Amino acid sequence: MKKTACAACPLRKFEIFSAFTEEEVEFTQSFKSGELQVDPGTTLMLEGMPSPQIYTVLDGQGVRYKTMEDGSRQVINFALPGDLIGLHAAVMGEMSHSVESTSAMRLCVFNRCDLWRLFERWPARAYDLTWLSAVEEHFLGETVAVIGRRSARERVAWGLLRVYSRLKAVGQEKDNTVPMPWRQQDLADALGLSLVHTNKTLQRLRGEGLADWTEGRLTIRDPAALAGVGHFEIDAPVRRPLI
Amino acid sequence: MKKTACAACPLRKFEIFSAFTEEEVEFTQSFKSGELQVDPGTTLMLEGMPSPQIYTVLDGQGVRYKTMEDGSRQVINFALPGDLIGLHAAVMGEMSHSVESTSAMRLCVFNRCDLWRLFERWPARAYDLTWLSAVEEHFLGETVAVIGRRSARERVAWGLLRVYSRLKAVGQEKDNTVPMPWRQQDLADALGLSLVHTNKTLQRLRGEGLADWTEGRLTIRDPAALAGVGHFEIDAPVRRPLI
DNA sequence: CGTCCGCTTGAATAGTTTCAATTGAAGTGG
DNA sequence: CCACTTCAATTGAAACTATTCAAGCGGACG
Structure with a gap:
């Protein structure tokens, strides 16, 4: 920014x-x-x-x-x-x-x-509080745009990337891997997709070596490559704890 | 609320x-x-x-x-x-x-x-400013939910209803009609739908007498009936000018 | 051992998009 | 004043993406 x-x-x-x-x-x-x-x-x-x-x-x-x-x-x-x-x-x-x-x-x-x-x-x-609220608004706007206009493949890529970069920003990343303790259903519900389609899309991305989310851990070897799926920016503004 | x-x-x-x-x-x-x-x-x-x-x-x-x-x-x-x-x-x-x-x-x-x-x-x-920001966030969350999980018919009904009730809240409503100076493309872009499908859905709602948006004016005779399309609440918190 | 839960898979279906073309109204310039 | 362009709304048909349905698999847990 x-x-x-x-x-x-x-x-x-x-x-x-x-x-x-x-x-x-x-x-x-x-x-x-x-x-x-x-x-x-x-x-x-x-x-x-x-x-x-x-x-x-x-x-x-x-x-x-x-x-x-x-x-x-x-x-x-x-x-x-x-x-x-x-x-x-x-x-x-x-x-x-x-x-x-x-x-x-x-x-x-x-x-x-x-x-x-x-x-x-x-x-x-x-x-700071207002700033935090504004940042949240910013992200929600992005979410609306992604859910409203992107294909399933792009949505999944974006969703994974966003989790990855946000966790990386708070120091949770190690060996290109971050903890991602959700079910596929949670991601599907976040992206406005069905479970089945989310599953198949995840598998495709995994097969292509772009992102591997298994056993609660997400690995992205090459974030830029994954971002390329939908020309996404990898710029998560960091939210910092208030106190 | x-x-x-x-x-x-x-x-x-x-x-x-x-x-x-x-x-x-x-x-x-x-x-x-x-x-x-x-x-x-x-x-x-x-x-x-x-x-x-x-x-x-x-x-x-x-x-x-x-x-x-x-x-x-x-x-x-x-x-x-x-x-x-x-x-x-x-x-x-x-x-x-x-x-x-x-x-x-x-x-x-x-x-x-x-x-x-x-x-x-x-x-x-x-x-107040933070409040305003929080309200905006609230609406964006609703938008995400609608775009992510609702059918075209429900989205259109929701979109029209929201515009209607927000304008009504600021005193712009008269004879069940509010000014709505946008193109169908704008609404389509807001709801994450294609223009063609938005058009057809609008026509259906018009034919059913639920909502009539023509010539920049939106008329909703029975807001509750339109809300029934997707079990929506008609509760737009009013945003008030800061000064 | 049996049940529950999350992940996976295949096939059929349906909703939505895309393509292509028409109409009508409004504006522009000769 | 009349072609000519432009833009929004409309329509029909074809193509496709994503959903739904249905079933199987494996691990975790009591």
Whole structure:
């Protein structure tokens, strides 16, 4: 992402994400209310429900999804380290989707009530929050474009690539491999595809040596080659934990 | 949307969107830098570009879209009165999509640099901004679910209904009719459908008396009946102009 | 040992896209 | 004032992509 700053105003500072000052650290310590450890398969948030708490993901992975009347599911996106969970409920009063852990997760817990305190006392952190929300919006826009206009092959390539590059950005990559603890059904639900077709597409990509997702681990030897499937950019803006 | 408030903290105030105090009005006047009037077909923001300005839509309609390498287009959503344009560029440094007016539009203009001033001086307005961003995220999530999991008929019904209810919420509805100054291609691009199929689906809905979109005007006699096509809710949270 | 769950496979079906061509309205220039 | 162009909406038919249905396989677990 190119950086374009307004030289005269402090906005520039926040594009670079300055380190925390001592004073800030002290305050944010008081803001953080605890840590939470959950098992795989735990429902963290439920669509339509309020939530007294907000989490940031410190470790582990999950899915955000909406359930349709007919029982089918649409995965909105994946919850990875650095993500914020529950901002919707905090800001709008209720969650617009459910969130479930798919691996063991470690979460940083905030009280919703403290959110206002943050806005009042730490405009810089409030700004970070808005930034995070804007980045999320950016990704969702991309998702809409991919699901709306891409072929199955391109969608799968994009989905794998996005998971890979986001996890790589938070240091989870090793030997071109990242942990990807989901079922093929989860990916299918994320891409708006059927399970069967997703399976066949994954196999084709695997056969071509572009991406190998087996046993909960995704290996991409040549990300650029996989990106070539749909001329994708490999530029996942990193989401950084709020505190 | 159900309201759930945290009784002990001032957050509740912002769920209801309190009226502006005199002091606030005075400040926001200084924040607002002008008004802009544009013709139909004007490109307001370009994907990948920074923008020194942020707009809120006071009047008129536009589309936000992404262009793919092959020249096809995905409309991310529509820009209606109350919407914020350019927050992405302001917060992230560049736009993630383009924005174009499809009717004459009147816009309220802010300088990007002032954004920081707002966060620092008016936490309540900064909070509004985050709220707006969260609402946008909410809608995009819904869009993902619709495009990913719904049939063409349901998508079209949903698209029409959403435009209708959002415009109704801002007082643009009269005799069950709202202005909808787009081409069928725009709707097709928004729903991830081909033009031909969108056309045929629109005709079917028209024939069934569920929705009539002709000559830039959309008439829905019985919104509930149209919503029945896909068991949709008719609950568009209203976006309110920031200032 | 039997059951459950996720992955895999093949075949039939259906929904949607693509291609190709027509119409009508609106705008342009001679 | 009339060809000529352009653009959006419309229509029919063919081609294709992705879904659905149905069944089998292997590992994990009680």
